[in-house]
Amino acid sequence: MVTEQNVVYKSYLLTFIFIILISGCSTTQTANLSREKEEEALEYLREGGRHYDDGKYEKAVDAYKKAAEIMPGNAYAHFNLGASYERLYLYEESLNSYKKSISIKSDDPLVFYNLGIVYSKMRNYQEAVKAFKQAAELYPDYAEAYYGIGWAHGESGQYQQAIDGYNRAISADPDFTKAHYALGNIYVINGDSESALKEYEILLGLDPARADDLLKAIKSSQ
Numbered sequence: 464m465v466t467e468q469n470v471v472y473k474s475y476l477l478t479f480i481f482i483i484l485i486s487g488c489s490t491t492q493t494a495n496l497s498r499e500k501e502e503e504a505l506e507y508l509r510e511g512g513r514h515y516d517d518g519k520y521e522k523a524v525d526a527y528k529k530a531a532e533i534m535p536g537n538a539y540a541h542f543n544l545g546a547s548y549e550r551l552y553l554y555e556e557s558l559n560s561y562k563k564s565i566s567i568k569s570d571d572p573l574v575f576y577n578l579g580i581v582y583s584k585m586r587n588y589q590e591a592v593k594a595f596k597q598a599a600e601l602y603p604d605y606a607e608a609y610y611g612i613g614w615a616h617g618e619s620g621q622y623q624q625a626i627d628g629y630n631r632a633i634s635a636d637p638d639f640t641k642a643h644y645a646l647g648n649i650y651v652i653n654g655d656s657e658s659a660l661k662e663y664e665i666l667l668g669l670d671p672a673r674a675d676d677l678l679k680a681i682k683s684s685q
Contacts, residue, residue, distance in 0.1 A: 504533040538568035572601035606636035
């Protein structure tokens with residue numbers, strides 16, 4: 464049995480972009496804040512970003528929590544808090560923070576994508592698929608979201624749905640190496656060596672090392 468290994472999802476922490484967006488953003492609910500308090504919250508966001516970049520995730524949590532306490536209606540503070548909790552493997556806390564962010568601003572595909580990542584890490588693949596699908600609905604060219612759909616289905620043994628997800632990812636990004644590799648492995652699991660070899664041929668031009676790994680899997684299954 465061939466299984467997909469070393470699947471790494473990326474959590475994107477867009478602290479400084481979010482800081483720029485804070486000013487005048489309706490989701491931040493800063494109308495009742497003094498300028499001093501608003502600046503204090505912004506500084507906590509900046510501080511959280513510095514700690515996050517330095518790998519000091521506990522300190523990042525503390526800073527983002529302070530920002531969220533000052534600006535409870537700021538979706539981005541909760542998002543960044545969720546990303547920091549995720550790095551500490553505090554998945555329930557991460558989920559709660561991402562959900563809070565979504566309750567304030569529900570049209571950001573990145574938050575749903577990260578939500579899917581956390582559900583995947585918790586092996587709650589049904590909820591992961593839902594979150595990834597929401598991300599893809601908000602951003603139809605989101606190749607990573609379709610990849611997440613495929614991966615979650617594959618982990619739960621739903622191989623045809625996994626194939627569909629990976630193919631959608633490749634449609635969005637034809638050179639998506641990781642999706643070609645994962646798709647090839649699913650074909651191997653399904654005993655479809657012909658389709659797996661097609662993915663191998665594509666991978667030869669994208670990532671020869673992964674192509675070799677896939678070829679080994681194909682040969683070992685025969």
